[in-house]
Amino acid sequence: MKAFFTIINNLDRRIIFLAMVVAVIWPLVTPLALPVQITPNTQSSYDVIEKLNPGDRIILSFDYDPASSPELQPMAKAVMTHCYRKDVKMIAVALWPQGPMMAKKAFESLAGEAEFSGKKYGVDFVNLGVQPSYVAVVKGMGDSIPGVFPTDFFGSKTTDFAIMKGIKNYRDVAAIFSLTTGSAGIGTYVTIANAQYKTTVTGGCTAISSLEYYPYLQSKQLSGLVEGLKGASEYERLVKKPGLATAGMDVQAVVHMMLIFFILLANLSQAIAGKQK
Protein backbone atom coordinates (compact mmCIF):
# COMPACT_ATOMS: atom_id res chain seq x y z
CA MET A 1 0.00 0.00 0.00
CA LYS A 2 2.78 2.42 0.96
CA ALA A 3 4.61 1.64 -2.29
CA PHE A 4 1.48 2.48 -4.30
CA PHE A 5 0.98 5.85 -2.61
CA THR A 6 4.68 6.65 -2.90
CA ILE A 7 4.32 6.17 -6.65
CA ILE A 8 1.23 8.39 -6.63
CA ASN A 9 3.10 11.07 -4.66
CA ASN A 10 5.87 11.09 -7.24
CA LEU A 11 3.60 10.74 -10.24
CA ASP A 12 5.20 11.97 -13.46
CA ARG A 13 3.31 15.02 -14.69
CA ARG A 14 3.27 13.57 -18.20
CA ILE A 15 0.84 10.93 -16.95
CA ILE A 16 -1.44 13.73 -15.73
CA PHE A 17 -1.13 15.42 -19.14
CA LEU A 18 -2.00 12.14 -20.86
CA ALA A 19 -5.05 11.68 -18.63
CA MET A 20 -6.11 15.23 -19.51
CA VAL A 21 -5.80 14.47 -23.23
CA VAL A 22 -8.12 11.49 -22.79
CA ALA A 23 -10.52 13.60 -20.69
CA VAL A 24 -10.67 16.19 -23.47
CA ILE A 25 -10.97 13.86 -26.47
CA TRP A 26 -13.32 11.23 -25.05
CA PRO A 27 -16.42 13.46 -24.56
CA LEU A 28 -15.90 14.99 -27.99
CA VAL A 29 -15.98 11.55 -29.62
CA THR A 30 -18.78 10.24 -27.38
CA PRO A 31 -21.01 13.17 -26.31
CA LEU A 32 -22.48 12.76 -22.84
CA ALA A 33 -25.64 14.74 -23.64
CA LEU A 34 -25.86 16.10 -20.09
CA PRO A 35 -28.87 18.23 -19.14
CA VAL A 36 -28.31 22.01 -19.14
CA GLN A 37 -29.76 23.95 -16.20
CA ILE A 38 -30.28 27.66 -16.70
CA THR A 39 -28.74 29.79 -13.97
CA PRO A 40 -30.48 33.05 -12.90
CA ASN A 41 -27.59 35.22 -14.15
CA THR A 42 -27.80 33.84 -17.70
CA GLN A 43 -31.59 34.06 -17.64
CA SER A 44 -31.42 37.75 -16.62
CA SER A 45 -29.00 38.48 -19.44
CA TYR A 46 -31.24 36.66 -21.92
CA ASP A 47 -34.27 38.58 -20.64
CA VAL A 48 -32.63 41.93 -21.39
CA ILE A 49 -32.58 41.05 -25.13
CA GLU A 50 -35.87 39.16 -25.00
CA LYS A 51 -37.70 42.26 -23.73
CA LEU A 52 -36.48 44.45 -26.61
CA ASN A 53 -38.75 45.34 -29.50
CA PRO A 54 -38.02 44.60 -33.16
CA GLY A 55 -35.95 47.44 -34.59
CA ASP A 56 -34.33 48.33 -31.25
CA ARG A 57 -30.59 48.81 -31.41
CA ILE A 58 -27.99 47.48 -29.00
CA ILE A 59 -24.26 47.93 -28.64
CA LEU A 60 -22.50 44.59 -28.81
CA SER A 61 -18.99 45.12 -27.49
CA PHE A 62 -16.32 42.59 -28.46
CA ASP A 63 -13.82 43.03 -25.66
CA TYR A 64 -11.71 39.92 -26.09
CA ASP A 65 -9.07 38.34 -28.25
CA PRO A 66 -8.62 34.86 -29.79
CA ALA A 67 -7.21 33.46 -26.52
CA SER A 68 -10.68 33.70 -24.97
CA SER A 69 -12.55 32.76 -28.12
CA PRO A 70 -13.26 29.12 -27.08
CA GLU A 71 -15.47 30.54 -24.31
CA LEU A 72 -16.65 33.84 -25.75
CA GLN A 73 -17.09 33.17 -29.46
CA PRO A 74 -19.91 30.60 -28.97
CA MET A 75 -21.45 33.07 -26.51
CA ALA A 76 -21.26 35.86 -29.08
CA LYS A 77 -22.91 33.67 -31.71
CA ALA A 78 -25.73 32.67 -29.35
CA VAL A 79 -26.42 36.32 -28.44
CA MET A 80 -26.28 37.36 -32.11
CA THR A 81 -28.67 34.55 -33.04
CA HIS A 82 -31.06 35.86 -30.39
CA CYS A 83 -30.78 39.42 -31.74
CA TYR A 84 -31.29 38.32 -35.34
CA ARG A 85 -34.41 36.34 -34.44
CA LYS A 86 -35.83 39.26 -32.44
CA ASP A 87 -34.85 41.66 -35.26
CA VAL A 88 -32.76 43.64 -32.80
CA LYS A 89 -30.07 45.62 -34.65
CA MET A 90 -26.49 45.16 -33.51
CA ILE A 91 -23.86 47.89 -33.41
CA ALA A 92 -20.58 46.03 -32.85
CA VAL A 93 -17.77 47.99 -31.22
CA ALA A 94 -14.57 46.83 -29.53
CA LEU A 95 -12.40 47.94 -26.65
CA TRP A 96 -9.74 45.33 -27.47
CA PRO A 97 -7.60 45.66 -30.62
CA GLN A 98 -8.48 42.15 -31.81
CA GLY A 99 -12.19 42.59 -31.01
CA PRO A 100 -13.33 43.81 -34.46
CA MET A 101 -11.80 40.74 -36.10
CA MET A 102 -13.63 38.51 -33.62
CA ALA A 103 -16.85 40.37 -34.48
CA LYS A 104 -16.14 39.94 -38.19
CA LYS A 105 -15.59 36.20 -37.73
CA ALA A 106 -18.83 35.83 -35.76
CA PHE A 107 -20.91 37.82 -38.29
CA GLU A 108 -19.39 35.88 -41.20
CA SER A 109 -20.07 32.58 -39.49
CA LEU A 110 -23.76 33.41 -38.98
CA ALA A 111 -24.10 34.87 -42.49
CA GLY A 112 -23.38 31.38 -43.83
CA GLU A 113 -26.54 30.01 -42.19
CA ALA A 114 -29.72 29.91 -44.27
CA GLU A 115 -31.80 31.32 -41.38
CA PHE A 116 -29.87 34.61 -41.41
CA SER A 117 -28.98 34.92 -45.08
CA GLY A 118 -31.29 37.94 -45.47
CA LYS A 119 -29.50 40.00 -42.82
CA LYS A 120 -27.64 42.95 -44.30
CA TYR A 121 -24.51 44.79 -43.21
CA GLY A 122 -25.28 48.38 -42.33
CA VAL A 123 -28.98 47.62 -41.87
CA ASP A 124 -29.18 44.77 -39.35
CA PHE A 125 -25.64 44.96 -38.01
CA VAL A 126 -22.50 47.01 -38.33
CA ASN A 127 -18.92 46.59 -37.19
CA LEU A 128 -17.53 49.94 -36.02
CA GLY A 129 -14.09 48.60 -35.10
CA VAL A 130 -11.87 49.74 -32.26
CA GLN A 131 -10.50 53.03 -30.96
CA PRO A 132 -7.60 53.41 -28.51
CA SER A 133 -8.01 54.14 -24.81
CA TYR A 134 -11.07 52.23 -23.69
CA VAL A 135 -12.13 54.58 -20.87
CA ALA A 136 -12.16 57.55 -23.24
CA VAL A 137 -14.08 55.49 -25.81
CA VAL A 138 -16.80 54.40 -23.39
CA LYS A 139 -17.04 57.91 -21.98
CA GLY A 140 -17.01 59.48 -25.44
CA MET A 141 -19.90 57.30 -26.66
CA GLY A 142 -22.01 58.91 -23.97
CA ASP A 143 -21.66 62.11 -25.92
CA SER A 144 -21.49 60.89 -29.52
CA ILE A 145 -21.12 57.35 -30.89
CA PRO A 146 -20.41 58.51 -34.47
CA GLY A 147 -17.99 61.05 -32.97
CA VAL A 148 -15.93 58.28 -31.40
CA PHE A 149 -16.33 55.96 -34.41
CA PRO A 150 -16.46 58.29 -37.46
CA THR A 151 -15.89 55.31 -39.79
CA ASP A 152 -16.66 51.62 -39.50
CA PHE A 153 -13.99 48.89 -39.31
CA PHE A 154 -13.64 48.88 -43.11
CA GLY A 155 -13.37 52.65 -43.57
CA SER A 156 -16.95 53.61 -44.56
CA LYS A 157 -18.58 56.64 -42.97
CA THR A 158 -20.57 55.56 -39.91
CA THR A 159 -23.44 58.01 -40.38
CA ASP A 160 -24.13 56.63 -43.90
CA PHE A 161 -25.42 53.32 -42.52
CA ALA A 162 -29.18 52.86 -42.10
CA ILE A 163 -28.65 51.25 -38.69
CA MET A 164 -26.94 54.43 -37.44
CA LYS A 165 -29.76 56.80 -38.43
CA GLY A 166 -30.87 58.73 -35.36
CA ILE A 167 -28.12 57.25 -33.20
CA LYS A 168 -26.30 59.90 -31.24
CA ASN A 169 -25.32 58.47 -27.89
CA TYR A 170 -26.27 55.89 -25.23
CA ARG A 171 -29.80 57.33 -24.98
CA ASP A 172 -30.51 56.02 -28.48
CA VAL A 173 -29.51 52.41 -27.80
CA ALA A 174 -31.68 49.98 -25.86
CA ALA A 175 -28.84 48.16 -24.08
CA ILE A 176 -25.16 47.31 -24.06
CA PHE A 177 -23.97 43.71 -24.20
CA SER A 178 -20.25 43.40 -23.52
CA LEU A 179 -18.32 40.17 -24.13
CA THR A 180 -15.40 40.63 -21.78
CA THR A 181 -12.15 38.90 -20.97
CA GLY A 182 -10.08 41.49 -19.09
CA SER A 183 -10.13 44.92 -17.54
CA ALA A 184 -11.70 46.68 -20.54
CA GLY A 185 -15.32 45.69 -20.90
CA ILE A 186 -18.18 45.06 -18.50
CA GLY A 187 -16.57 46.98 -15.62
CA THR A 188 -15.96 50.03 -17.81
CA TYR A 189 -19.51 50.02 -19.19
CA VAL A 190 -21.01 49.60 -15.72
CA THR A 191 -18.99 52.41 -14.15
CA ILE A 192 -19.52 54.85 -17.02
CA ALA A 193 -22.46 53.92 -19.28
CA ASN A 194 -24.69 52.65 -16.47
CA ALA A 195 -23.60 54.80 -13.56
CA GLN A 196 -23.43 58.07 -15.48
CA TYR A 197 -25.90 57.57 -18.35
CA LYS A 198 -28.30 54.99 -16.83
CA THR A 199 -27.96 52.68 -19.85
CA THR A 200 -28.87 49.02 -19.31
CA VAL A 201 -25.65 47.00 -19.26
CA THR A 202 -25.42 43.23 -19.47
CA GLY A 203 -22.76 40.90 -20.77
CA GLY A 204 -20.81 37.71 -20.75
CA CYS A 205 -17.28 36.92 -19.64
CA THR A 206 -14.78 34.14 -19.19
CA ALA A 207 -15.53 31.92 -16.18
CA ILE A 208 -12.34 32.97 -14.44
CA SER A 209 -13.29 36.66 -14.41
CA SER A 210 -16.99 36.28 -13.65
CA LEU A 211 -16.63 36.74 -9.88
CA GLU A 212 -15.15 40.18 -10.49
CA TYR A 213 -18.60 41.35 -11.63
CA TYR A 214 -20.73 39.85 -8.84
CA PRO A 215 -20.72 43.11 -6.81
CA TYR A 216 -22.22 44.88 -9.86
CA LEU A 217 -24.86 42.14 -10.20
CA GLN A 218 -25.88 42.54 -6.57
CA SER A 219 -26.09 46.32 -6.89
CA LYS A 220 -28.25 45.80 -10.04
CA GLN A 221 -25.86 47.92 -12.10
CA LEU A 222 -25.26 44.87 -14.24
CA SER A 223 -28.41 43.21 -15.60
CA GLY A 224 -27.38 39.58 -15.83
CA LEU A 225 -24.13 37.85 -16.64
CA VAL A 226 -23.35 34.94 -18.96
CA GLU A 227 -20.50 33.15 -17.21
CA GLY A 228 -17.94 31.27 -19.24
CA LEU A 229 -18.58 28.21 -21.33
CA LYS A 230 -21.35 27.04 -19.00
CA GLY A 231 -23.18 30.33 -19.44
CA ALA A 232 -22.68 30.12 -23.20
CA SER A 233 -24.15 26.61 -23.27
CA GLU A 234 -27.12 27.87 -21.23
CA TYR A 235 -27.64 30.71 -23.72
CA GLU A 236 -27.44 28.20 -26.59
CA ARG A 237 -30.16 26.22 -24.87
CA LEU A 238 -32.30 29.33 -24.38
CA VAL A 239 -32.10 30.17 -28.09
CA LYS A 240 -32.62 26.46 -28.87
CA LYS A 241 -29.48 26.20 -30.96
CA PRO A 242 -26.87 23.85 -29.43
CA GLY A 243 -23.38 24.66 -30.66
CA LEU A 244 -19.74 24.59 -29.63
CA ALA A 245 -20.45 25.64 -26.04
CA THR A 246 -22.82 22.72 -25.47
CA ALA A 247 -20.23 20.31 -26.89
CA GLY A 248 -17.49 21.99 -24.87
CA MET A 249 -19.42 21.59 -21.62
CA ASP A 250 -19.13 17.80 -21.88
CA VAL A 251 -15.35 18.21 -22.04
CA GLN A 252 -15.37 20.69 -19.16
CA ALA A 253 -17.49 18.30 -17.04
CA VAL A 254 -15.09 15.37 -17.52
CA VAL A 255 -12.01 17.56 -17.00
CA HIS A 256 -13.45 18.97 -13.75
CA MET A 257 -14.16 15.45 -12.51
CA MET A 258 -10.65 14.37 -13.40
CA LEU A 259 -9.17 17.36 -11.57
CA ILE A 260 -11.23 16.56 -8.47
CA PHE A 261 -10.12 12.93 -8.70
CA PHE A 262 -6.46 13.94 -8.93
CA ILE A 263 -6.76 16.38 -6.02
CA LEU A 264 -8.45 13.78 -3.80
CA LEU A 265 -5.95 11.11 -4.84
CA ALA A 266 -3.00 13.39 -4.05
CA ASN A 267 -4.44 14.24 -0.62
CA LEU A 268 -5.23 10.63 0.15
CA SER A 269 -1.75 9.50 -0.79
CA GLN A 270 -0.21 12.23 1.33
CA ALA A 271 -2.40 11.34 4.32
CA ILE A 272 -1.73 7.60 4.13
CA ALA A 273 1.97 7.83 3.29
CA GLY A 274 2.33 10.38 6.08
CA LYS A 275 0.65 8.10 8.62
CA GLN A 276 2.83 5.15 7.68
CA LYS A 277 5.97 7.28 8.16
Place this chain on the structure above:
Amino acid sequence: MALFNGFLIVFFIVLFAALIFVGQTLRTSQFLRRKLPLAFCFFMGVIIIFQFFIPPENPLYKEIEDLSTKWIQIISSFALVIGLISLVTMNFNKISRKYEDWQYAVVLLLGFFVTTFYGLRDGFEGKEFDFIFNYMYVPMQSTMFSILAFFVASAAFRAFRARSREATLLLTAAVIVMLGRVELGSVLWSYIPFIGNYFDVSDLAQWINKVFTTAGQRAILLGASLGYIAASFKILLGIERSYFGSEE
Protein backbone atom coordinates in the same frame (compact mmCIF):
# COMPACT_ATOMS: atom_id res chain seq x y z
CA MET B 1 -5.96 53.45 -50.70
CA ALA B 2 -2.33 52.87 -51.74
CA LEU B 3 -1.77 56.63 -52.07
CA PHE B 4 -3.28 57.20 -48.63
CA ASN B 5 -1.04 54.52 -47.12
CA GLY B 6 1.97 56.12 -48.80
CA PHE B 7 1.10 59.47 -47.23
CA LEU B 8 0.63 57.73 -43.91
CA ILE B 9 4.12 56.21 -44.02
CA VAL B 10 5.72 59.56 -44.97
CA PHE B 11 3.74 61.25 -42.19
CA PHE B 12 5.03 58.81 -39.61
CA ILE B 13 8.64 59.19 -40.76
CA VAL B 14 8.36 62.99 -40.39
CA LEU B 15 6.66 62.52 -37.05
CA PHE B 16 9.44 60.27 -35.71
CA ALA B 17 12.07 62.77 -36.82
CA ALA B 18 10.17 65.54 -35.01
CA LEU B 19 9.88 63.36 -31.91
CA ILE B 20 13.64 62.76 -31.85
CA PHE B 21 14.22 66.53 -32.11
CA VAL B 22 11.77 67.28 -29.29
CA GLY B 23 13.35 64.52 -27.23
CA GLN B 24 16.81 66.05 -27.59
CA THR B 25 15.47 69.49 -26.59
CA LEU B 26 13.76 68.02 -23.54
CA ARG B 27 16.98 66.41 -22.37
CA THR B 28 18.75 69.73 -22.09
CA SER B 29 16.09 71.91 -20.47
CA GLN B 30 15.16 71.40 -16.82
CA PHE B 31 12.02 73.50 -17.22
CA LEU B 32 10.80 71.47 -20.21
CA ARG B 33 11.88 68.21 -18.64
CA ARG B 34 10.38 68.57 -15.17
CA LYS B 35 8.33 71.62 -14.40
CA LEU B 36 6.23 71.85 -17.57
CA PRO B 37 5.13 68.17 -17.61
CA LEU B 38 4.28 68.42 -13.90
CA ALA B 39 2.22 71.56 -14.49
CA PHE B 40 0.44 69.89 -17.43
CA CYS B 41 -0.26 66.80 -15.38
CA PHE B 42 -1.68 68.84 -12.48
CA PHE B 43 -3.75 71.10 -14.74
CA MET B 44 -5.28 68.28 -16.79
CA GLY B 45 -5.89 66.11 -13.73
CA VAL B 46 -7.74 68.88 -11.88
CA ILE B 47 -9.90 69.59 -14.96
CA ILE B 48 -10.89 65.92 -15.30
CA ILE B 49 -11.76 65.69 -11.58
CA PHE B 50 -13.66 68.99 -11.81
CA GLN B 51 -15.81 67.54 -14.61
CA PHE B 52 -17.29 64.93 -12.26
CA PHE B 53 -18.74 67.74 -10.12
CA ILE B 54 -20.53 69.48 -13.01
CA PRO B 55 -24.06 68.33 -13.99
CA PRO B 56 -24.05 66.69 -17.48
CA GLU B 57 -26.63 69.28 -18.67
CA ASN B 58 -24.12 72.10 -18.17
CA PRO B 59 -22.38 73.07 -21.49
CA LEU B 60 -19.04 73.18 -19.66
CA TYR B 61 -19.37 69.43 -18.97
CA LYS B 62 -19.61 68.69 -22.68
CA GLU B 63 -16.71 71.01 -23.48
CA ILE B 64 -14.41 69.29 -20.99
CA GLU B 65 -15.57 65.83 -22.02
CA ASP B 66 -14.99 66.57 -25.71
CA LEU B 67 -11.55 67.96 -25.02
CA SER B 68 -10.44 65.20 -22.65
CA THR B 69 -11.80 62.34 -24.76
CA LYS B 70 -10.07 63.55 -27.91
CA TRP B 71 -6.77 64.23 -26.16
CA ILE B 72 -6.75 60.89 -24.37
CA GLN B 73 -7.29 59.12 -27.71
CA ILE B 74 -4.56 61.16 -29.42
CA ILE B 75 -2.06 60.48 -26.64
CA SER B 76 -2.99 56.76 -26.60
CA SER B 77 -2.35 56.58 -30.34
CA PHE B 78 1.11 58.06 -29.82
CA ALA B 79 1.75 55.59 -27.01
CA LEU B 80 0.94 52.80 -29.47
CA VAL B 81 3.47 54.19 -31.96
CA ILE B 82 6.12 54.42 -29.25
CA GLY B 83 5.34 50.82 -28.28
CA LEU B 84 5.82 49.68 -31.86
CA ILE B 85 9.14 51.54 -32.19
CA SER B 86 10.30 50.00 -28.93
CA LEU B 87 9.27 46.51 -30.06
CA VAL B 88 11.13 46.79 -33.36
CA THR B 89 14.33 48.39 -32.01
CA MET B 90 14.53 46.00 -29.05
CA ASN B 91 14.22 42.95 -31.28
CA PHE B 92 16.63 44.33 -33.87
CA ASN B 93 19.18 44.79 -31.08
CA LYS B 94 18.55 41.25 -29.90
CA ILE B 95 19.28 39.91 -33.38
CA SER B 96 22.29 42.10 -34.13
CA ARG B 97 23.93 41.28 -30.79
CA LYS B 98 22.99 37.60 -31.03
CA TYR B 99 21.43 37.45 -27.56
CA GLU B 100 20.10 34.15 -26.24
CA ASP B 101 17.15 32.86 -28.34
CA TRP B 102 17.60 35.65 -30.90
CA GLN B 103 15.95 33.38 -33.48
CA TYR B 104 12.56 34.07 -31.84
CA ALA B 105 13.09 37.78 -32.44
CA VAL B 106 13.50 37.05 -36.16
CA VAL B 107 10.17 35.20 -36.20
CA LEU B 108 8.53 38.05 -34.25
CA LEU B 109 9.79 40.75 -36.60
CA LEU B 110 8.92 38.70 -39.67
CA GLY B 111 5.38 38.23 -38.35
CA PHE B 112 5.14 41.91 -37.46
CA PHE B 113 6.29 43.23 -40.85
CA VAL B 114 4.34 40.70 -42.95
CA THR B 115 1.09 41.37 -41.05
CA THR B 116 1.63 45.15 -41.17
CA PHE B 117 2.37 44.99 -44.91
CA TYR B 118 -0.82 43.08 -45.77
CA GLY B 119 -2.87 45.14 -43.31
CA LEU B 120 -1.73 48.44 -44.84
CA ARG B 121 -2.00 47.17 -48.41
CA ASP B 122 -5.45 45.56 -48.33
CA GLY B 123 -7.07 46.75 -45.11
CA PHE B 124 -8.97 44.32 -42.91
CA GLU B 125 -10.75 42.67 -45.81
CA GLY B 126 -7.66 41.36 -47.55
CA LYS B 127 -7.39 37.62 -48.11
CA GLU B 128 -3.83 37.38 -46.82
CA PHE B 129 -4.60 39.40 -43.68
CA ASP B 130 -7.65 37.23 -43.03
CA PHE B 131 -5.55 34.11 -43.53
CA ILE B 132 -2.91 35.29 -41.05
CA PHE B 133 -5.56 36.15 -38.46
CA ASN B 134 -7.81 33.10 -38.86
CA TYR B 135 -5.27 30.37 -39.51
CA MET B 136 -2.21 31.55 -37.60
CA TYR B 137 -3.04 34.12 -34.92
CA VAL B 138 -6.31 32.59 -33.67
CA PRO B 139 -5.03 28.97 -33.38
CA MET B 140 -1.77 30.08 -31.75
CA GLN B 141 -3.47 32.23 -29.11
CA SER B 142 -6.14 29.61 -28.44
CA THR B 143 -3.44 26.96 -28.06
CA MET B 144 -1.50 29.06 -25.57
CA PHE B 145 -4.64 29.51 -23.46
CA SER B 146 -5.65 25.85 -23.76
CA ILE B 147 -2.25 24.63 -22.57
CA LEU B 148 -3.09 26.25 -19.22
CA ALA B 149 -5.56 23.43 -18.51
CA PHE B 150 -2.71 20.91 -18.49
CA PHE B 151 -0.51 23.00 -16.22
CA VAL B 152 -3.43 23.72 -13.89
CA ALA B 153 -4.09 19.96 -13.62
CA SER B 154 -0.45 19.24 -12.82
CA ALA B 155 -0.18 22.16 -10.36
CA ALA B 156 -3.45 21.19 -8.63
CA PHE B 157 -2.16 17.64 -8.14
CA ARG B 158 1.10 18.84 -6.57
CA ALA B 159 0.04 21.93 -4.63
CA PHE B 160 -3.62 21.50 -3.64
CA ARG B 161 -2.97 19.68 -0.36
CA ALA B 162 -4.87 19.92 2.92
CA ARG B 163 -1.81 20.88 4.96
CA SER B 164 -3.55 23.34 7.27
CA ARG B 165 -7.06 24.40 8.31
CA GLU B 166 -7.05 27.28 5.80
CA ALA B 167 -5.78 25.06 2.99
CA THR B 168 -8.50 22.48 3.78
CA LEU B 169 -11.17 25.19 3.59
CA LEU B 170 -9.81 26.38 0.27
CA LEU B 171 -9.67 22.83 -1.04
CA THR B 172 -13.25 22.08 0.02
CA ALA B 173 -14.58 25.30 -1.51
CA ALA B 174 -12.68 24.66 -4.74
CA VAL B 175 -14.03 21.11 -5.07
CA ILE B 176 -17.61 22.28 -4.44
CA VAL B 177 -17.33 25.11 -6.97
CA MET B 178 -15.76 22.77 -9.56
CA LEU B 179 -18.60 20.29 -9.03
CA GLY B 180 -21.20 23.04 -9.17
CA ARG B 181 -19.90 24.50 -12.43
CA VAL B 182 -20.72 21.36 -14.45
CA GLU B 183 -23.93 19.39 -14.85
CA LEU B 184 -22.09 16.11 -14.26
CA GLY B 185 -21.29 17.40 -10.78
CA SER B 186 -25.00 17.80 -9.99
CA VAL B 187 -25.71 14.30 -11.33
CA LEU B 188 -22.97 12.74 -9.17
CA TRP B 189 -23.97 14.86 -6.14
CA SER B 190 -27.52 13.52 -6.29
CA TYR B 191 -26.15 10.01 -5.58
CA ILE B 192 -24.62 11.08 -2.26
CA PRO B 193 -26.83 9.70 0.54
CA PHE B 194 -28.87 12.20 2.62
CA ILE B 195 -27.38 15.52 1.42
CA GLY B 196 -27.70 14.58 -2.26
CA ASN B 197 -31.48 14.85 -2.03
CA TYR B 198 -31.48 17.93 0.20
CA PHE B 199 -29.91 20.49 -2.14
CA ASP B 200 -28.07 20.74 -5.44
CA VAL B 201 -24.31 21.27 -5.51
CA SER B 202 -24.69 24.06 -8.09
CA ASP B 203 -26.83 26.00 -5.58
CA LEU B 204 -24.14 25.49 -2.95
CA ALA B 205 -21.46 26.69 -5.39
CA GLN B 206 -23.58 29.73 -6.26
CA TRP B 207 -24.02 30.50 -2.56
CA ILE B 208 -20.25 30.34 -1.98
CA ASN B 209 -19.71 32.67 -4.94
CA LYS B 210 -22.48 35.08 -4.02
CA VAL B 211 -21.70 35.38 -0.32
CA PHE B 212 -18.03 34.70 0.40
CA THR B 213 -16.38 35.49 -2.90
CA THR B 214 -18.46 38.59 -3.60
CA ALA B 215 -17.66 39.90 -0.12
CA GLY B 216 -13.96 39.44 -0.85
CA GLN B 217 -14.31 40.95 -4.32
CA ARG B 218 -16.12 43.98 -2.96
CA ALA B 219 -13.40 44.51 -0.35
CA ILE B 220 -10.72 44.26 -3.04
CA LEU B 221 -12.67 46.64 -5.29
CA LEU B 222 -13.07 49.24 -2.54
CA GLY B 223 -9.48 48.88 -1.35
CA ALA B 224 -8.08 49.10 -4.87
CA SER B 225 -10.23 52.15 -5.63
CA LEU B 226 -9.05 53.96 -2.51
CA GLY B 227 -5.47 53.06 -3.40
CA TYR B 228 -6.07 54.32 -6.93
CA ILE B 229 -7.32 57.66 -5.62
CA ALA B 230 -4.30 58.01 -3.31
CA ALA B 231 -1.87 57.12 -6.13
CA SER B 232 -3.62 59.58 -8.46
CA PHE B 233 -3.25 62.39 -5.93
CA LYS B 234 0.43 61.58 -5.53
CA ILE B 235 0.90 61.85 -9.29
CA LEU B 236 -1.13 65.07 -9.59
CA LEU B 237 0.77 66.74 -6.78
CA GLY B 238 4.13 65.70 -8.19
CA ILE B 239 5.05 63.43 -5.25
CA GLU B 240 5.13 60.35 -7.46
CA ARG B 241 7.38 61.06 -10.46
CA SER B 242 8.44 57.60 -11.62
CA TYR B 243 6.60 58.16 -14.91
CA PHE B 244 9.35 60.65 -15.84
CA GLY B 245 11.78 57.77 -16.21
CA SER B 246 14.65 56.22 -14.29
CA GLU B 247 16.57 59.50 -13.83
CA GLU B 248 13.83 60.78 -11.51
